[in-house]
Amino acid sequence: MNIERIVRDSSNTDPGQFYLLLTASIVPRPIAWVSSRSAAGVDNVAPYSFFSVASTAPPIISFTSVGGAKNSAANAIETGEFVVNVVTESLTRKANASSAGFDSDRDEFVEADIASVPAETVNCLRVRDSPVALECRLHRHLEVGNCVVVMGEVVAVTLDASVVAEDGLPDFARLAPMSRLGRQEWGLPSRTIEIDRPT
Numbered sequence: 001m002n003i004e005r006i007v008r009d010s011s012n013t014d015p016g017q018f019y020l021l022l023t024a025s026i027v028p029r030p031i032a033w034v035s036s037r038s039a040a041g042v043d044n045v046a047p048y049s050f051f052s053v054a055s056t057a058p059p060i061i062s063f064t065s066v067g068g069a070k071n072s073a074a075n076a077i078e079t080g081e082f083v084v085n086v087v088t089e090s091l092t093r094k095a096n097a098s099s100a101g102f103d104s105d106r107d108e109f110v111e112a113d114i115a116s117v118p119a120e121t122v123n124c125l126r127v128r129d130s131p132v133a134l135e136c137r138l139h140r141h142l143e144v145g146n147c148v149v150v151m152g153e154v155v156a157v158t159l160d161a162s163v164v165a166e167d168g169l170p171d172f173a174r175l176a177p178m179s180r181l182g183r184q185e186w187g188l189p190s191r192t193i194e195i196d197r198p199t
């Protein structure tokens with residue numbers, strides 16, 4: 001069978017189009033719903049799907065702010081603290097609402113009507129109804145291309161007991177995290193299979 005192969009060369013593709021190609025190809029992406037507080041004390045929350053583990057020892061996670069340091073990145077860099085909250089299906093519309101471009105003096109928990117509670121170990125809020133929250137202290141930030149990559153050391157993870165399996169870890173089906181796809185699409189939690197790693 002001869003299937004046509006399409007080649008998109010970054011050197012002669014409009015950067016905006018290439019961005020759309022990347023985000024529709026690298027899917028599904030987990031969503032870091034980042035909560036932070038500015039040095040002036042204004043609370044902020046916004047979703048970031050350019051999000052991953054950068055190191056396991058120490059435990060470091062990263063999120064990428066596209067086009068420079070948006071409020072979440074600026075706060076994390078300024079105060080050295082932030083929290084990554086997991087987005088579940090019932091929180092999807094609130095997470096989306098919190099992605100609006102609010103000015104830095106607006107409390108986004110209030111603007112997007114998101115219930116919050118203080119984090120346990122860092123000086124900002126977490127999303128009350130998110131079942132897992134990763135509390136972070138800034139490790140470093142890096143400018144990469146047109147982006148700012150923020151790395152945080154996870155100093156504590158708080159979990160709702162309802163999503164924790166017998167082995168002490170979050171159970172995927174109970175956690176049911178949303179993901180980001182391409183375009184304006186979100187992914188619902190998918191099916192899982194279990195396969196032993198080769199020795």
Ligand SMILES: Cc1cc2nc3c(=O)[nH]c(=O)nc-3n(C[C@H](O)[C@H](O)[C@H](O)COP(=O)(O)O)c2cc1C
Nearest residue numbers: 046047048049050064065066070071072099100101
């Ligand atoms: C599901 C989702 C994922 C997003 N991921 C990113 C991302 O990885 N990087 C980014 O810069 N913006 C991302 N955005 C857009 C930001 O959430 C948006 O620019 C927001 O206003 C930033 O808020 P802040 O300035 O309070 O940090 C995403 C939006 C949505 C809805």
